[in-house]
Amino acid sequence: MGALLAATAGAAPPDDLDARVEAVMKAHGVPGMAVSIVEGDENVVARGYGVRRLGSEEAVDAGTLFVIGSTTKAFTAAALALLVDDGRIGWDDKVIDHLPGFQMYDPWVTREITVRDLLVHRSGLGLGAGDLMFVPRTSRSRRDIVDALRHIKPASSFRDGYAYDNVLYVVAGQLIESVSGQSWEAFVRERLLLPAGMAASTTDVDDLLANPDRAQPHARIDGRIRGIGQQEVLDETAGLPQVIAPAGLLASNARDMGRWLAIQLGHGALPGSGEAGPRLFSEAAAREMWTPQVHVPIQQAPAPIAETTPQFSSYALGWGVQDYRGVKIIEHGGAVFGMQSVVVLVPSLDVGFALHINSEDGVVLKGLMYELLDHYMGLPERDWAGDFAAFKQARVDAALGALDAIAARDQASGGTGKPAAPLSVYAGRYADPWYGPIAVELAGGRLRMDFKQTPGMQGTLTHARYDTFRVDWDDASIEPAYATFALDAQGEVERITMQAVSPLADFSFDYQDLLFTPE
Structure with missing residues (x-):
């Protein structure tokens, strides 16, 4: 060679x-x-x-x-x-020595994470963690995003392995x-x-x-x-x-x-x-x-x-x-x-x-x-x-095949069931610790979801199966998502979880990391 x-x-x-x-x-x-x-x-x-x-x-x-x-x-x-x-910083300086108020989810990581660690994708955060704070757009400042980082739970131990992030x-x-x-x-x-x-x-x-x-x-x-x-x-x-x-x-x-x-x-x-x-x-x-x-x-x-x-x-x-x-x-x-x-x-x-x-x-x-x-x-x-x-x-063929398999499974099981409650029950204001607030509203007989800190991220919910709805955003460049509502023993919404519809969705649409609860 x-x-x-x-x-x-x-x-x-x-x-x-x-x-x-x-x-x-x-x-x-x-x-x-x-x-x-x-x-x-x-x-x-x-x-x-x-x-x-x-x-x-x-x-x-x-x-x-x-x-x-x-x-x-x-x-x-x-x-x-x-x-x-x-000579103003060192690669192995602690971040907290240069950025007052900075916090990670784990206090020990907050104390130990260095300037070098910010750049090498080994913090313990999951792939693309927190990207929905600014993808596709945001009303937040850079300081706001830094402050929200303390609420993102790690996916692995600090410096345990590689997981690409932007935040x-x-x-x-x-x-x-x-x-x-x-x-x-x-x-x-x-x-x-x-x-x-x-x-x-x-x-x-x-x-x-x-x-x-x-x-x-x-x-x-x-x-x-x-x-x-x-x-x-x-x-x-x-x-x-x-x-x-x-x-x-x-x-x-x-x-x-x-x-x-x-x-x-x-x-x-x-x-x-x-x-x-x-x-x-x-x-x-x-x-x-x-x-x-x-x-x-x-x-x-x-x-x-x-x-x-x-x-x-x-x-x-x-x-x-x-x-x-x-x-x-x-x-x-x-x-x-x-x-x-x-x-x-x-x-x-x-x-x-x-x-x-x-x-x-x-x-x-x-x-x-x-x-x-x-x-x-x-x-x-x-x-x-x-x-x-x-x-x-x-x-692409595999992804389309996976979507077809889900549809075939629903059909073979006799359908997708019905929501457990009237649509009005699903409406409300919810918040995730790191993303912040969303609203689900009932208008004209349809549910609408609004990601409050992402301008223009509003979409219509269509029933998919049981208490899961598909969210198609008004802006077609935003990846569609499934929103699953979990009800408590009193029949009220206890939490909402989400995931991307497409198996090939860009990791920055990290819906799976969200956990919305009623405000």
């Missing part, structure tokens, strides 16, 4: 890159895409493809802004690294504000983006929406489950809550992301500056951010993508660290409201690339990611996008 790397380290981008990107986009219905490829500190590709919005002829170019989702986490880690370089990156953003005196948005812009030469990038949703050269989000939401059906434009104002910016709302373009890739490959040095030139962050900080902190369990990928299964997989500070065919890669993906991204670094080849799309058709990102890796590693060409599409279709 060493000889292979030596032979391919100077490889140029694929000759047919443009044709391949355009073909894959067309095959899978992606409206627009941005591609950055860096070799050493040279941005050899910074291009846009397709259109910013379906129905428009406005082309994506190297300056078109895309929301980069959870690849923002590396910027939040780098912002903390600057404070470490400044602790929101805490990290609040900690940056507490230490620096600047909001996360201002600190990242002034201390990271501008010195990095990424002036077009923005941390502010209002600035993004005011920029005419921006990609707009798209998704398939008219099918039985999200991800199938017709591509349509989403309301871009409905799913970009500023409070979660430290976890996933930075917006950038192909040119600026090329700068970011070069800085990463240069271990903090600014492009073109050399080892003795100016730096964005120290080499020690760069090394720390790439050092694995927690093991990520490996699941064998099925055919036809079995060869993507890594031999090792871990999470560092805002980055995933794993291998592909024995070669270490530093990577992170991102997905947020109609957009997806992936950022990949191959240090041994001095190569990095970033791919962004303005839709949720992730097979394109994954496919091109592995096609580029194969190219730079000198491996045979392969239609990875087609393989990932086949993998996705198998998952």
